[in-house]
Amino acid sequence: MGFRQRMGRWDVKVSPYLYISPFFILFAVVGAFPLLYTAFVSVHEWNLLGGQGEFVGLTNYRDVFAQPTFLKAIGNTFSIFALSSVPQVIAALALAAVLNANLRAKTFWRMGVLLPFIVAPVAVGLIFGRLFADDSGLVNALLTQIGMEPLGWHSDRLTSHIAIATMVNFRWTGYNTLIFLAAMQAVPQELYEAAIIDGAGRLRQFFSVTVPQLRPTIIFVIITATIGGLQIFDEPRLFDDQGLGGPSRNWMTVAMYMYDVGWGNQKNFGRAAAIAWLLFLLIIVVALVNFLVSRRIATSDSPRGAARLLARGSGDAGRTPTAGATGPTTSSKET
Amino acid sequence: MRRRTRALVATAGLCGLALTAACGGGDAGSGETGSTTDGGSGDGEQITLMVATFNDFGYTEELLAQYSEEHPNIVVEHVLAARAEDARANLTTNLASGGEGLSDIEAIEVDWLAELLQYPDYFTDLSDPAVEGRWLESKVAAATTEDGRLLGYGTDVGPQAICYRSDLFAAAGLPTDRAEVAELLGGADATWDDYFEVGRQFVGASDSAWYDSAVSIYQGMINQVEFAYEEGDGTPVGLTNPEVREAYDAVLTASTDDGLSAGFEQWQEDWTAGFQNNAFATMLCPAWMQGPIAGNAAEVEGWDIADVFPGGGGNWGGSYLTVPAGGEHVEEAQALAEWLTSPEIQVQAFGNAGTFPSQVDAYENPDLTGATNEFFNDAPVGEIFASRSLAVDELGFLPYKGPNYFAIHQTVQDAILRVDVTGEQNAEDSWAAAEQAVADLGL
Structure with missing residues (x-):
């Protein structure tokens, strides 16, 4: 076999790997290495300034679990997550459906929903901090105007979560709307035509055609919302001046707790690393659960909805449900 | 089969996304270092000294330019953090990662001393007979280690x-x-x-x-x-x-x-x-x-x-100027810190930003004792x-x-x-x- 031939073979065999290697090299440097290094730190005594200490095995993990603040932080994180993600995804879907309709000045409205997203989180924090001030805030002033009792936005656990979730929703709803909108525009028009012929109204079209077609996108949005929601840091940290979740740690999230342990008064890097790893595992578990649940909800919908409509509607469009499932949006979103 | 692989791919993608969660823990603090110039040590003549402060120390351009006038071979550059907390995160993270990217002079607040005094080797010992008795006793004592090393020169109290x-x-x-x-x-x-x-x-x-x-x-x-x-x-x-x-x-x-x-x-x-x-x-x-x-x-x-x-x-409250030990121009930086914390300069800084001097001699300076504050009914604040x-x-x-x-x-x-x-x-x-x-x- 000649050299040229051998090179040719190699080219075919090796070069595809070469082409995809930048991602994996980059991932190894900025993803895998910090991840493993954090695991290494978490099994040592480690002070931010003092550096590496003794190997302590899983002591840091045990210590973290023994802290009531950690469990409280997990509770807060889930509560804020639920209060923000659920309304956010629903609102984003509804908004996207409206924006997908034939509006005048389309671009204006579409840019409008994205505007909150490009506002710096610190600015959002400052503005909402003012709105939700207990005595002097606008929200409480409005509540008093309509005859309600002012709420203790910084003193009650649940109300503080609602206030923070509002900030999160303000910032992220528009972003998710745009993703949904992009996916909606990729839904084949003939599906709607078939549905109309079958006598489906607007609402029925939305639930039986649009939503099932958006399944991969919904899964993507739910998973990113989960990851972002469980890592939430900026908004609760900016909710008061100390950034520790209030005197009772009522709105301290896991990420804030990690920061406080590592960079606050304790400077305990070992424990902070342990918290980081626990948070990582927690996110994987929750994201998997979300993935399975959201997949089920969406699939149980489609046979009753679009697929059946289509099977009756036109033989030609019969292949689209499967095509829709792998969807045009899947590849670009999951990277 | 197809289903399965898709689920796997999705799971892998999800892990990839979730990675950032744990990675955030490891490197979240390694952000800005603020160092834009490298001491300029090449020819041994022109030296750039970086001074990192926060809030407002009263070190204006004009004030720092005075030093360059007296020492033509030295250019002083000011790195300013908006909040003390930002400066603190930058300082501790950079100290922890070996001191790269620290300025020649780093300002610290009195409240950080407790933790920094535990690691005095990160800083140059600034004790010097020439500056003895310059500050209030309490100011010096707070920044001195048990074995007599002085970690910082006091600025304000x-x-x-x-x-x-x-x-x-x-x-x-x-x-x-x-x-x-x-x-x-x-x-x-x-x-x-x-x-x-x-x-x-x-x-x-x-x-x-x-x-x-x-x-x-x-x-x-x-x-x-x-x-x-x-x-x-x-x-x-x-x-x-x-x-x-x-x-x-x-x-x-x-x-x-x-x-x-x-x-x-x-x-x-x-x-x-x-x-x-x-x-x-x-x-x-x-x-x-x-x-x-x-x-x-x-x-x-x-x-x-x-x-x-x-x-x-x-x-x-009140602050100090420290000289991180790993710097390239430790001696020159110490001289600059001494100058910046001299009573005359601190009185100027007081005039600029209201930072009250910790230097005993400053309390007799007419620029200070004569100072009043209009907002407070012209109270003789000095x-x-x-x-x-x-x-x-x-x-x-x-x-x-x-x-x-x-x-x-x-x-x-x-x-x-x-x-x-x-x-x-x-x-x-x-x-x-x-x-x-x-x-x-x-x-």
Whole structure:
């Protein structure tokens, strides 16, 4: 076999790997290495300034679990997550459906929903901090105007979560709307035509055609919302001046707790690393659960909805449900 | 089969996304380093020295240019962080990662000393016979290690006086002149009991509260306790010190039972708004607080400053300049730090930003003693704070703030906030919660 031939073979065999290697090299440097290094730190005594200490095995993990603040932080994180993600995804879907309709000045409205997203989180924090001030805030002033009792936005656990979730929703709803909108525009028009012929109204079209077609996108949005929601840091940290979740740690999230342990008064890097790893595992578990649940909800919908409509509607469009499932949006979103 | 692989791919993608969660822990702090120039050591002639400060030290371009005039081979570059916390995160993270990217001179706040003193090798020992006696004794002692190394040159201090609203005083039938007010609060022998007693008289005759926040009063009291939460060798004692409990009880009795507190947390929105609503009549007032009060209370007339402080002197805040040991131009940096913290320059900085000098000689400088503040009814602030500064030294000891001070202090502070601001708990339950929080620290 000649050299040229051998090179040719190699080219075919090796070069595809070469082409995809930048991602994996980059991932190894900025993803895998910090991840493993954090695991290494978490099994040592480690002070931010003092550096590496003794190997302590899983002591840091045990210590973290023994802290009531950690469990409280997990509770807060889930509560804020639920209060923000659920309304956010629903609102984003509804908004996207409206924006997908034939509006005048389309671009204006579409840019409008994205505007909150490009506002710096610190600015959002400052503005909402003012709105939700207990005595002097606008929200409480409005509540008093309509005859309600002012709420203790910084003193009650649940109300503080609602206030923070509002900030999160303000910032992220528009972003998710745009993703949904992009996916909606990729839904084949003939599906709607078939549905109309079958006598489906607007609402029925939305639930039986649009939503099932958006399944991969919904899964993507739910998973990113989960990851972002469980890592939430900026908004609760900016909710008061100390950034520790209030005197009772009522709105301290896991990420804030990690920061406080590592960079606050304790400077305990070992424990902070342990918290980081626990948070990582927690996110994987929750994201998997979300993935399975959201997949089920969406699939149980489609046979009753679009697929059946289509099977009756036109033989030609019969292949689209499967095509829709792998969807045009899947590849670009999951990277 | 197809399904399966898709699920797998999705799971892998999800892990990839989730990675950022854990990765955030490892490298979140490695952000800005602020170093744009590299000492310029090439020819051994032109040297650039970086000075990193935060908030406003009063080091203006013109002030720094004076140094270049005297030392033509040195260019001074100023790296400014907006908030002390940002500077702190930058400093600690860079120290931890080997000192790359630190400036030649790094400013630190007095509150960070406890943790930095544990690792003195990160810094150049600045002790030098030439600067002995330059500062207040307490200022130097706080930055000196047990074996006599000096980690930083003092810049400013935060001697506390009492700021008050003379118009609200007048309406409540109290004297308004600053000398009379100082006398009313007990003059040179003022105690916290005097302060609370006058407060009870005041709230009996006024709609406003006596002071802004219980935490700040507690802070003023605990800064007069030599060993609050730790023994002299750094052993934490938790909340067992009876003086801590006494201060806690005194503050909360005055704040809630007697209604002296406006129930704010300092720096919060409601506190800021309180300045405009006549919410409170007095404040503990370190020299640097003049700026925030004048800003928050813009258009409000009647603020004044009395040369008095309950329980003797009290210091809140103040900074130092350190020279990280790993720098390229340690000697030149030390010389610059010495110059920047000289009495003359610090008086200039006071003129620029109101940072009150920690240098004893500055207190005789006419530029300082003659200084007045228009917003505070032209109070002779130079004179008042110089007198307050000396009172801090007269206290005879420094509150010891060891490595665990702030962690324990935080628990008491939270306990007071729960009673004074959010009203979630009564004093007794909140104290129990603080004890639990100290236990959770696992010291």
